[in-house]
Amino acid sequence: AAGASDVVLYKIDVPANRYDLLCLEGLVRGLQTAAVRPYAVAAVLRNITFTQERYDSFIELQEKLHQNICRKRSLVAIGTHDLNTISGPFTYTAKPPGDIHFKPLNQSKEYTATQLMSLYKTDSHLRHYLHIIEDKPAYPIIYDSNGIVLSMPPIINGDHSKITLKTNNVFVECTATDLTKAKIVLDMIVTMFSEYCSQPFTTHYTQITSKSHLAYRKEKLSCKFVNNKVGINESTEKIAQLLTRMCLRSRATGVGDEIEVEIPPTRSDVIHACDIMEDAAMAFGFNNITRTTPQTYTIANQFPLNKLTELLRHDLAAAGFTEALNFALCSQEDIADKLGKKISETRAIHISNPKTAEFQVARTTLLPGLLKTIAANRKMPLPLKLFEISDVVLKDDTKDVGARNSRHICAVYYNKSPGFEVIHGLLDRTMQLLAVKPTRGEGYHIQAADDSTFFPGRCAEIFVHGKSVGHLGVLHPQVINNFELTMPCAALEMDLEPFL
Incomplete structure (x- = not known):
């Protein structure tokens, strides 16, 4: 059509278990897997450079994770802070709501936790999360070494440590009722945005973060297993290439038809060999699989x-x-x-x-x-x-x-x-x-x-x-x-x- 835009738009279907594809950075990484080799990750993003677009994407990913794997903050709550405004070590504790005093994000004065509950009952965004802790005798709270409140999860962060476009060191904290989900969420945030650090794809460990985070693990499976389950007949090297395209760096070990697969922390959905086989099928293309008649013979009846x-x-x-x-x-x-x-x-x-x-x-x-x-x-x-x-x-x-x-x-x-x-x-x-x-x-x-x-x-x-x-x-x-x-x-x- 005359005068139509030359911009090409793509519609991408993101599976429910691919949390690494919830932001533009993750999608780009999925399309450029071969160029990406993360070295280390942690809970502090040092010397990060924010632009307006990066900052918006950073905040948007947190909101998507809150609504998705975090189950509206009931399982995991994410807090991000300007590390230059606070000092460790940090203390995660719980106190009666009347004993908690701090100035919450974007407010001009201090409130007690009890007052905050009343204040946010009319807030269109935060009122949906009040029920998580509202009836509890003590509220979770995070302090730095000087007694400054970082956040009262899962409701609100403190105004003192809020991040801006000028923030260059970001402290990321996750509090949760499910440890596995907390690790996945933390891994997802730092792996997506560590590319904007002065040393790309590197982050800094902190004393309060377990080094079991961001762990890589290796799995082995046979080429025959993949071929039989998917219904194809590809070589060991070809299957390894297909899996590498799916963010699972793989290689043929040389021992028979064995394939060694490295599973990065961004792929928390890979639990079993069947998940790896499924990725190989998606990389091969479901439409490219030849239709065959099942070897078993059954007659189906309507319920x-x-x-x-x-x-x-x-x-x-x-x-x-x-x-x-x-x-x-x-x-x-x-x-x-x-x-x-x-x-x-x-x-x-x-x-x-x-x-x-x-x-x-x-x-x-x-x-x-x-x-x-x-x-x-x-x-x-x-x-x-x-x-x-x-x-x-x-x-x-x-x-x-x-x-x-x-x-x-x-x-x-x-x-x-x-x-x-x-x-x-x-x-x-x-x-x-x-x-x-x-x-x-x-x-x-x-x-x-x-x-x-x-x-x-x-x-x-x-x-x-x-x-x-x-x-x-x-x-x-x-x-x-x-x-x-x-x-x-x-x-x-x-x-x-x-x-x-």
Whole structure:
């Protein structure tokens, strides 16, 4: 196109376990592996030169690590400081919040830790981390030899030691609940930015940093192992070259088809020989692997519950109902208050750290999702006929995880009149498809029931082979009002698993 930019843009997919590719420096290093030979690393970056771009990348990597491997600072918290403004040795201890006084980053006066908790409750960034230590009797704190506070992890650094573009010696500290993760994070930061030191790819050890950090290790595996697992037929030298391209310096030892692989500290994801084999496959190119027929002969069958679900979807659509797909997570109100029930009666699984109020629990019923779908489509022509066949999640002490999934079918009819006969007809059609006869005992039947979600006297319980599997009826006016609807609505919901 005329006048288009000549700049070439690349989109790079970064695997979840490749923390060394979270910044531009790591990506460039991955593309120029052969030119990179780190010598030593530590927790102090000496004589480093920051430009605005380097500084921004340095801060951005810390934020990405905090959200990624650090699990929003709950596992690891990173602190970076201007080493010229502080003096060792450094003390990592814990004190009652009222005994901690310091001027936090970008503030003009000193606060106690208790005051900081109140101050940051309205901070859009830091308020998300307060819960990590807020209820603890003592807060972690790091001092230098003069009693200057470096940081109160995992919340905030001290203003005294903040780094700037003029900082030339950076002290990096990581506090954690998981030592392995702490080492990985520290290794990742110093390996990515040691190239900007006056002596590139070198750093300085400190007394508080274990020399087990940044350890290189060597693994050995056979060329035959790689070829067999990947499905290729390459020489030992070729496999070694492929692995070297993946930041794993490798060589043929000369002992048979043995390959020695050096694993740098930037590759914390390499745990087993299978991880090395996987890297060889990626370097070779998955599209370059010749397709072959497996030597084992098996016949796959569709999971019975999924097969039943797919068959029902087609027939319910043929009956004039439109399928909806909703989130498996919802608010407590959706499955309890809005349906006229108590949350304690729902057997709901609660999310310990919900991102929003809309995703507090796993749904125990499909009905709220369909009612919210109707509320969002009130301008569509009436009647609105929707259905969903999906899993709900229920507490179950007999399961090793304390919960189980259950496949439910739910349908709603929204119109100027309740349309109970429409929903009842859909139930009969569904049972006909499932080859269940309308008889007591060996078939199915419905009988009057009381349920706070439904209008009194307009609710029925569904029994199959003498076992209750669900309800149908006209929704209670208050339930309809709770979902911001204005017209009558009939609904059906039942468990599909008893039919298998």
